[in-house]
Amino acid sequence: MGFWTRLTHHFHMLRIGALTLRNGLMMAPMSGITNLPFRRIAKRLGAGLVATEMISAVGLARRQEKTFRYLKSDPEERPLSVQIFGSDPQVMAEAGRVAVDAGADLVDINMGCPARKVIKTGAGGALLRSPDRVRAIVSAVRAVCPVPLTVKTRTGWSADQPVASDIARIVEDCGADAITLHPRFVAQRFSGQADWGIIAHVKSQVGIPVIGNGDVWSPSRALDMMQQTGCDGVMIGRAAIGNPWIFREILDLDKGLNPRPPELWERRKIILAHFSLLTDLMGEERAAKVMRGLLLYYTKGLPCSSRFRGAFTGINDLDTMIAAMDAYFSLLTGSSGIPILRPDPVAHPTSAEEQS
Template sequence: MNVTAKPLVIGSVRLAAPVVLAPMAGVCDAPYRVIAHGYGAALVCTEMVSDKGLLYNNVHTEEMLHIEPGEHPVSMQIFGSEPETMAKAAARVEAAGADIVDINMGCPVKKVVSNGEGSALMRDLPRAEAIIRAVVHAVSIPVTVKMRTGWNEAEFTAPELAKRAEAAGAAAVAVHGRTREQFYSGHADWSKIAAVVQAVSIPVIGNGDIADGPSAGRMLAETGCSGVMIGRGAQGNPWVFREVTRYLQDGTILPPPSAAEKYRQLLAHFQALVAYKGAYTGLREMRSHASWYTKGLPGSAALRERLNRAESVAAFVAIVEAQLEQAVDR
């Protein structure tokens, strides 16, 4: 399917392509956002940032406000359940240099929804609208909302939430085609994303089950959405942004990265992570990324086991460099 994508404009922010990195906890830190942007993600989104963490000057939360020069435009996502604290958090995000502030109304995790945050707001639309309105009034940058289709199949509230978001001044919404009840299981229901597109005039960004150029093209064609957001399909796979962007330009299907390319990028990512977070944290956080980068490669299970046992930066690097040497020689 050959789809020529239109430019995606979110308020005052015009994107080079309608291709967005989804906000993912434990994935979308500054090092990976820079990498994703380099491969063609026209907008990168941060891990979700707690409004209360910002309000009480939590050190870890403060660190999450850091933005690298090479990642703009960047959307910083905040979560909470109170209009006043969310407005204050949004102002902090704008002051930190974010180009867009995104409101999380889709996180399905129990500890989040039990506080009335994330997906729980899809069951309290008046509160959700009040939060959006407060955030819009608190900042001069565009405000977006990330949501799911609803709490469960019986509560398909996304179209109504999107209408309320538009009325409250949101510049765009992103819709993950799964319910909160599904978490990440089953298949994303793109027909429900299409229903949201029909309900509002602001851009709708489709999210869920996008893994390559053709699936991104189908998302645009089947839903009429204005852009695509890639989450799990980008874990250990920043090349997906290059592939999707090119496919949406002219229908070209690029070849997948070679094993050598994967090992080189894994090393570069690890070095950036260590430089940003230090050896102890970088080494441990890279284990998840490494498992994604190496998935499907020959001997990947044994390799992951060795990487997980590596106790120093030098040991980790030596293991990957040995794999890279073998891959180049093949």
């Protein structure tokens, strides 16, 4: 992509139904990952919209306490998209109603999840085999849902059924306000590559905003996706895990600035904020468990991070974890604040995928 095209601003305000987002840069719903603390951090770093992980419509409709916990929110993250999954139109409608009563600013319907336990109930990606059911579900939720309604989907069930455009037209017909497309087949799960050409095709078929998603691993790839597909927004999943700065970096690049990767002090500040929000949400013991996994992501690609990982195994309490992180960070920082260890020979783990 040339210099001049980089100067174009892509991430301006985006309207979805009656809602105006500050930008069209979104964090993808990710089960077990996009909990309230992570969503707040993504928002602090520039994301225009965050979403809950998929929530069982049956659980919401039955008002199960365990399911309700996923609806816990905070003003900082608003507007909030609540994603629901299910296969029964009336249950989905009831779940949508419950989500709105609990404060959802948008309701999103999952039509792409490849997990077996979801598929076997006819929900998630299984819906792509039943366009009539798609129609019934979107219409039923639309009828009761006073906030913007969106659908997140994939290319189709399997390579012989590329139905994304049909599905997009159906959901637009039934009153959805936007569609997000992760252009892989359900049967592919996460293998192969996202086929961005499908995003461009769907965009040409509908009038509602189309959000592109899949394999955006770096700030420049977000701009590439917009440019190559004409999509109205970009949704980022895996690349934001342990790297929520990606949102700020994309917005910087979009303004023609050099993306600002986090300095160590800022990385530390956000990690500690993440710790603290997790502790508030789930108590110290569980927060420590979750943070153990997240710290590996937060230090991915830093110099000698594999050495840190080694030192880190077996630590179970937050204080010791923070002390180990501080020891590692101070090793990285000379008095000038510049890392003094040589970079790991194994560089960024996602680079293989990035070459795609």
